[in-house]
Amino acid sequence: MAILELRHVSKFFGGLAANSDVSFALEEGMIKGLIGPNGAGKTTLFNCITGYYPTSRGEIFFKGNPITGLQPDRVCRLGMVRTWQKVRPLVKMSVLDNVMVGALCRTNSLSAAREIAMEQLRVVGLDPKSGFIAEGLPIGERKKLEMARVLATKPELLLLDEVMGGLNPAESEEIIQLILDIKQRGITQMVIEHDMKAIMRISDRIVVLNSGEKLAEGTPAEIVSNQEVVDAYLGESHA
Amino acid sequence: MSMISEALVILRSIKPAGLLVFLAVLISLAAFPLVVESPYAHHIMILIFLSVIMGQSWNILGGYTGQYSVGHAAYFGTGAYTTMMLMQYQQVPPWFGMFAGAATAIAMALIIGSICFRLRGPYFVLASIAAAEILRLSALNTKELTNGAEGILATDIPPLKIGSLVVTDFLTKVPFYYTALVFALLIIAVTCIVQHSKLGFYFQAIREDQDAAHSLGINLNLHKNLSLAISAAFTSLAGSFYAVYIGFIDPTTVLSMDMSVQIVLICIIGGIGTIMGPVVGSLVLVPLSEALRSNLITQGLISAGLVSEESPVGAFLKENLAHAHVLIYGILVVVVILYMPEGVLGFVRNMVRARERSNS
Incomplete structure (x- = not known):
């Protein structure tokens, strides 16, 4: 189908x-x-x-x-979720918080969202930088962040x-x-x-x-x- | 169940030292009126609490959700007028009137929000100013309802009773002090809860990037209106409190653009989007404004012996500095904004970080 x-x-x-x-x-x-x-x-x-x-x-x-x-x-x-040609990180929020915003699409609990987010950060290989503020990421990692964030919405x-x-x-x-x-x-x-x-x-x-x-x-x-x-x-x- | 586990996570993240400081501050604030008897000191503290309520309310919408409303006088005035009109014309005690005021402010917020949130950035700012101005002009011109430009004077405040027991008749400032303190603590607690909830994440995502937030499943209209409703409800409580405390309101004080700007300034000076920002802003602005108004600078210069009271300079300052307090206040605000773009709190934080970096 x-x-x-x-x-x-x-x-x-x-x-x-x-x-x-x-x-x-x-x-x-x-x-x-x-x-x-x-x-x-x-x-x-x-x-x-x-x-x-x-x-x-x-x-x-x-x-x-x-x-x-x-x-x-x-x-x-x-x-269905999309990424942006020009990446759009939530710059003043941490890497983990960025991905949690995506995860909260499917849950109301912050702890559940945190787990989903960490899992997706591991998938894209950004888990060591979960505590960093998104503003400081170079372009390659911003793209990965974008991927982790959309994956966290369980598309x-x-x-x-x-x-x-x-x-x-x-x-x-x-x-x-x-x-x-x-x-x-x-x-x-x-x-x-x-x-x-x-x-x-x-x-x-x-x-x-x-x-x-x-x-x-x-x-x-x-x-x-x-x-x-x-x-x-x-x-x-x-x- | 999840609420409980969230609460536990928040509780665990609180450091014992921070908790001790918080408790110490709380106890000293509660004991303050018992130790200090000066009504003027009580008055200053009440103004600080009022400023914290106003600033923190705006902070939820402006600081966390990124919607810079310069029309919050609309909600302040709505609270003030609802409470005052009910009290003066219908003999409704303000303890009920203020909830009616908050409900009216929420209704007002949803109407204004549904129109203004179609706009973004500077256009939203302009629309929010226009909405408040419409309310001000309406209040000026519906004389039979609001008494127009003459305003409303509270002739007597019904005493607070439980059954037949009179808790207080509000003849001193102390009951106002505790009421304002409780409101201020309440709004700070609400901000903390919002910040550590899904709502807070969604508000901040909208602030950072509306389109990205929208694409991640966030209903922009719903969440902006929610944020505005919370903000408006508490702003109107501040307005109700102001009306009862001062005992007189008119459109040019409670519904003016000056009031809107004042509310925004508390956050800009203190630091936008942080819990402590409006507190710091209030601690800076209220004493500063009072000192300038009562000409403490001239008095200070004279008592320090730098300027003689009889000299032409001293006489000039004594005569004129008090009149220029708005001008000096304005200049100081501009200086803070220029040199501390992240507010006093952000400035201090950056300084601490820079020192840590140079030490390591």
């Missing part, structure tokens, strides 16, 4: 179509890559799915239920917006392993990424956006051999 389904989703800003008639489905347990040139509408699509923008047209279904027009907090409680579907952006190769590799681990735990993921090697490696299927429209969809192998995608985005070296 499709955990997430988009039917003819469009988003207009004035006369500009940031997303135009985008339809696709996301199978449970899979990793879906979302790629495309800058300004193709990838983050806008995330904003529409998670309720930050009202969609101009079309419908979105999560676990078979319509979620079009729901606020982000409701969407999160239903089990069924994760939307990851460029979690490898700005990371060095070693850090990127850690995130890749983390994404694959999360998949092992049965959590479905949709990943926006510009690192083509990474996205080809982790994705089960890929959707390509260009100028707001869906240009292609398929397995990584199909995508790299699609002439339209090569012309619009990938360039010849990947072909």
Whole structure:
């Protein structure tokens, strides 16, 4: 069954179509890559799915239920949560408190939330820094903090917006392993990424956006051999 | 069950030394009116407690939830007017009136909140000012209800009775002292509880980043309004207390923007978003304002022999410094904000940390 389904989703800003008639489905347990040139509408699509923008047209279904027009907090409680391209740590709070805010989505008890949070910090490898104030973390650890925080909300579907952006190769590799681990735990993921090697490696299927429209969809192998995608985005070296 | 275990965690985190200091302060505050008899000293202490209640109430919304309301006079005035009107026109004792005031303030907060919380940052600030101004102008112009610009003068406060036993007739300042002390301790306790609860985590998450908080399952409207309701209820208690204590209210004192700014300043000077911030702010601002008002500076200079009372300078200071107290107060506030952007508490904390670092 499709955990997430988009039917003819469009988003207009004035006369500009940031997303135009985008339809696709996301199978449970899979990793879906979302790629495309800058300004193709990838983050806008995330904003529409998670309720930050009202969609101009079309419908979105999560676990078979319509979620079009729901606020982000409701969407999160239903089990879908996103990370931010530009990370958003709660800077004056400690690393542990940041993750606890996520965990409190599922519990009212601080001690239970603390346990969930520590567990997720161990998963991303940030547990030694649990007492640090988030403001002091370097970018690589901020990205991990963001991952731990969304995992603490016990999601069924994760939307990851460029979690490898700005990371060095070693850090990127850690995130890749983390994404694959999360998949092992049965959590479905949709990943926006510009690192083509990474996205080809982790994705089960890929959707390509260009100028707001869906240009292609398929397995990584199909995508790299699609002439339209090569012309619009990938360039010849990947072909 | 979980409430009990949370409470245990909080209790365990309290250091014995801190507890001892707290108990010592508590006992000396309780004993203060028994030892010191000067009504003026009682008056200053009451003003400090009142300031703590006002500052701490604002702190919950402004400090923890990050919504800088510069319209808290709306709730202060609502409490003051509700209590005073019930007392003066309906003979309702203020001990009931103040709860009616708090309920009215909460209702007012939810109306104002549902409109103003659509806005963020500076736009929210402006909207909160506008809401308070609407209330002030309404109070000025509904003369048959509020007696307009003439204000309301309390002619007699019904004595506090249990059955037929008169507990106090409020002729001295001492009962006011204890009432204000209990209110101040209550709001500090409420802030502590909020800070160590899910609510406090959600408030702070909203303060740090609204969009991130929203994405993590936090209902922004609900929690901002909750925060405002708690804040408004206690601000209105401060207003009720003020009305009964001073015995006179009018729109230009209890509903003015001066009042709103005063409330914010307590926190900014002390330190925003900390439990001790409003306490420190009150301890700095109230004595400072009183000293300037009663011209203690000139008196100090004269009695220290630096300036002669008969000299032109001494005469000038004696004549004019008291009138300039608002100006000096303003300058001092600007200096504190410029050089201690995190308030007095943050400034001291940073200094201690810097010293520890240079020692290690």
